[in-house]
Amino acid sequence: xxxxxxxxxxxxxxxxxxxxxxxxxxxxxxxxxxxxxxxxxxxxxxxxxxxxxxxxxxxxxxxxxxxxxxxxxxxxxxxxxxxxxxxxxxxxxxxxxxxxxxxxxxxxxxxxxxxxxxxxxxxxxxxxxxxxxxxxxxxxxxxxxxxxxxxxxxxxxxxxxxxxxxxxxxxxxxxxxxxxxxxxxxxxxxxxxxxxxxxxxxxxxxxxxxxxxxxxxxxxxxxxxxxxxxxxxxxxxxxxxxxxxxxxxxxxxxxxxxxxxxxxxxxxxxxxxxxxxxxxxxxxxxxxxxxxxxxxxxxxxxxxxxxxxxxxxxxxxxxxxxxxxxxxxxxxxxxxxxxxxxxxxxxxxxxxxxxxxxxxxxxxxxxxxxxxxxxxxxxxxxxxxxxxxxxxxxxxxxxxxxxxxxxxxx
Amino acid sequence: xxxxxxxxxxxxxxxxxxxxxxxxxxxxxxxxxxxxxxxxxxxxxxxxxxxxxxxxxxxxxxxxxxxxxxxxxxxxxxxxxxxxxxxxxxxxxxxxxxxxxxxxxxxxxxxxxxxxxxxxxxxxxxxxxxxxxxxxxxxxxxxxxxxxxxxxxxxxxxxxxxxxxxxxxxxxxxxxxxxxxxxxxxxxxxxxxxxxxxxxxxxxxxxxxxxxxxxxxxxxxxxxxxxxxxxxxxxxxxxxxxxxxxxxxxxxxxxxxxxxxxxxxxxxxxxxxxxxxxxxxxxxxxxxxxxxxxxxxxxxxxxxxxxxxxxxxxxxxxxxxxxxxxxxxx
Numbered sequence: 192x193x194x195x196x197x198x199x200x201x202x203x204x205x206x207x208x209x210x211x212x213x214x215x216x217x218x219x220x221x222x223x224x225x226x227x228x229x230x231x232x233x234x235x236x237x238x239x240x241x242x243x244x245x246x247x248x249x250x251x252x253x254x255x256x257x258x259x260x261x262x263x264x265x266x267x268x269x270x271x272x273x274x275x276x277x278x279x280x281x282x283x284x285x286x287x288x289x290x291x292x293x294x295x296x297x298x299x300x301x302x303x304x305x306x307x308x309x310x311x312x313x314x315x316x317x318x319x320x321x322x323x324x325x326x327x328x329x330x331x332x333x334x335x336x337x338x339x340x341x342x343x344x345x346x347x348x349x350x351x352x353x354x355x356x357x358x359x360x361x362x363x364x365x366x367x368x369x370x371x372x373x374x375x376x377x378x379x380x381x382x383x384x385x386x387x388x389x390x391x392x393x394x395x396x397x398x399x400x401x402x403x404x405x406x407x408x409x410x411x412x413x414x415x416x417x418x419x420x421x422x423x424x425x426x427x428x429x430x431x432x433x434x435x436x437x438x439x440x441x442x443x444x445x446x447x448x449x450x451x452x453x454x455x456x457x458x459x460x461x462x463x464x465x466x467x468x469x470x471x472x473x474x475x476x477x478x479x480x481x482x483x484x485x486x487x488x489x490x491x492x493x494x495x496x497x498x499x500x501x502x503x504x505x506x507x508x509x510x511x512x513x514x515x516x517x518x519x520x521x522x523x524x525x526x527x528x529x530x531x532x533x534x535x536x537x538x539x540x541x542x543x544x545x546x547x548x549x550x551x552x553x554x555x556x557x558x559x560x561x562x563x564x565x566x567x568x569x570x571x572x573x574x575x576x577x578x579x580x581x582x583x584x585x586x587x588x589x590x591x592x593x594x595x596x597x598x599x600x601x
Numbered sequence: 602x603x604x605x606x607x608x609x610x611x612x613x614x615x616x617x618x619x620x621x622x623x624x625x626x627x628x629x630x631x632x633x634x635x636x637x638x639x640x641x642x643x644x645x646x647x648x649x650x651x652x653x654x655x656x657x658x659x660x661x662x663x664x665x666x667x668x669x670x671x672x673x674x675x676x677x678x679x680x681x682x683x684x685x686x687x688x689x690x691x692x693x694x695x696x697x698x699x700x701x702x703x704x705x706x707x708x709x710x711x712x713x714x715x716x717x718x719x720x721x722x723x724x725x726x727x728x729x730x731x732x733x734x735x736x737x738x739x740x741x742x743x744x745x746x747x748x749x750x751x752x753x754x755x756x757x758x759x760x761x762x763x764x765x766x767x768x769x770x771x772x773x774x775x776x777x778x779x780x781x782x783x784x785x786x787x788x789x790x791x792x793x794x795x796x797x798x799x800x801x802x803x804x805x806x807x808x809x810x811x812x813x814x815x816x817x818x819x820x821x822x823x824x825x826x827x828x829x830x831x832x833x834x835x836x837x838x839x840x841x842x843x844x845x846x847x848x849x850x851x852x853x854x855x856x857x858x859x860x861x862x863x864x865x866x867x868x869x870x871x872x873x874x875x876x877x878x879x880x881x882x883x884x885x886x887x888x889x890x891x892x893x894x895x896x897x898x899x900x901x902x903x904x905x906x907x908x909x910x911x912x913x914x915x916x917x918x919x920x921x922x923x924x925x926x927x928x929x930x931x
Contacts, residue, residue: 367847367848368847373812373813373814374813374814375813375814375817375818377812377813378789378812378813378814378815378817378818379629379789379818380729380730380751381729381748381749381750381751381752381786381789382729382730382749382750382751383750384812384813386813450733451729451730451733451734491708495708495734496707496728496734497707497726497728497729497730497731497734497748497749498728498729498730499728499729499730499749500728
């Protein structure tokens with residue numbers, strides 16, 4: 192049964208550019224059919240009053256480790272690219288097909304095909320079969336492919352298939368068993384650490400290979416000044432290379448590791464303050480074009496361990512939007528850019544017709560109060576686990592209502 | 602023998618203000634006067650340990666558990682003797698390095714020990730930060746007997762005590778710590794103690810065994826051992842921790858000795874009365890030559906072991922004062 196058309200009135204519509212403008216948005220079926228100041232509900236429409244709050248595209252999260260629907264919906268996320276690091280890994284068409292269906296109808300999961308069988312970094316997986324089963328891009332998972340020959344063949348193959356390769360950027364020869372960035376903090380805590388250059392080295396090689404292969408390459412998380420400089424230069428040359436980051440790396444530096452806080456154990460690890468500033472600069476100048484939650488809920492059995500034995504990752508879906516709003520308030524980016532980073536750019540990378548409020552696109556829509564204050568609390572999160580380094584912190588920005596393909600969530 | 606408090610009463614804040622910490626997880630964050638307080642407290646136990654009858658009953662009725670998740674001979678023995686000489690009931694729990702060191706087991710073990718109502722728990726673990734994790738889960742004082750590459754506070758204290766008794770003063774004293782600084786918790790605790798007390802600390806290692814930004818810990822890094830040794834008052838040698846190395850850090854023990862081994866000739870570059878220390882176990886012929894390790898009057902390696910027992914007695918006695926309801930410590 193087809194449900195009635197939807198009109199959201201009295202909002203500030205976030206466009207691709209410029210300040211949000213007053214108006215309404217009308218959806219029919221799963222599509223946006225009209226936007227603007229002159230749009231009014233038609234007879235029989237479901238009508239929602241945005242009460243002057245933002246009407247924004249639903250967030251497209253480019254890289255989550257778990258389909259944690261309550262947390263993703265809390266965060267305004269309507270589409271999530273699922274990392275291939277699952278058990279079993281997303282390295283064959285059957286698991287990809289299953290994952291692609293797992294969130295519907297109110298959350299669309301876009302599986303990222305494992306680049307190599309078992310994510311082991313040696314044998315290229317059946318990527319074309321996975322593409323046709325619903326994989327939207329290819330990912331190396333939590334690790335870097337150390338063998339340059341394998342990486343080049345992968346990039347050439349994916350270029351032919353028209354799929355972007357999403358890679359992790361840490362040179363494994365340098366990182367070894369490191370759990371922290373080589374720095375005063377790691378030295379004082381006695382944690383195995385690796386130099387920041389491990390990231391730039393991986394990035395330098397992968398840019399060279401992508402350029403050679405004519406492939407589209409996306410670095411899921413770039414966290415160091417050196418690597419950002421390389422990417423900025425490559426983008427200037429016209430190489431199809433892009434970069435993302437999670438809020439942890441623009442909010443925190445490695446001083447947060449004091450007292451061995453395992454909620455601050457990430458991969459890549461937290462960096463020094465200068466690198467944190469470089470990440471913010473890169474978001475401001477467009478070198479970084481995607482902000483992702485990296486949502487990875489981990490219970491005490493993975494986190495209440497000695498630091499080096501704990502699993503990396505944070506439950507980030509709920510804080511993705513408010514922490515990105517910090518960048519808007521600090522005037523690093525404007526509101527339109529924030530949603531390009533959170534929705535439009537990741538949607539384009541995945542090749543899905545969503546991520547912006549435009550006629551013809553999927554009606555993935557959020558009403559957002561960008562200023563509403565709330566306190567992050569580990570104990571009260573919607574996520575499957577409360578592993579957030581932002582516990583107890585005040586943030587601003589909350590999703591008030593959410594629609595996926597015109598269907599109201601929750 | 603002087604009583605526990607009389608010698609130090611005048612120099613330190615009264616009661617628990619002299620050492621207002623629940624446990625001893627590390628030397629980071631301890632004030633210089635708190636370190637000196639513990640060193641002074643240890644003196645009486647040095648005296649006691651030299652008497653024919655080496656036993657007091659300060660800790661009578663208290664239970665101390667030594668939970669060692671990593672192999673140890675001398676530290677475990679030292680803590681056991683320290684507890685027994687203070688009159689406590691000492692129980693050793695050795696957990697093989699390979700068996701249970703992961704998962705909830707660590708927290709579960711901590712809660713089990715806590716439920717047994719230990720009055721102090723001494724822990725060694727192969728992972729940095731593990732001792733703190735356990736300390737958060739138990740009600741009694743926890744003493745860190747070495748956690749990964751982080752800290753080994755009683756070793757730092759006993760080394761400071763050894764130096765203090767040999768040299769008297771710390772301020773301006775030139776101390777060289779040479780060896781596997783990267784993997785050494787002994788180095789970190791010594792750096793923290795000695796810099797806090799005013800010593801001029803030099804650390805010496807090849808680049809692969811030198812931690813990043815070590816100069817931020819107020820030490821001077823050296824790669825050239827001969828340069829580091831110049832006019833040194835204290836030469837502390839560390840063992841290569843092969844068990845913590847993944848990959849090749851040095852070409853060979855022979856080559857390591859060539860650059861970093863302490864020989865009689867090398868020692869001559871230090872001050873004429875420089876003392877030689879080593880936390881043990883030694884690799885004779887690698888980082889230290891036998892004739893240096895056994896040099897009478899200069900090598901204090903066995904003195905360190907002696908001070909170890911006294912220092913651990915002081916730590917156990919001070920940290921159990923609250924439980925024993927000593928005046929000013931409740």
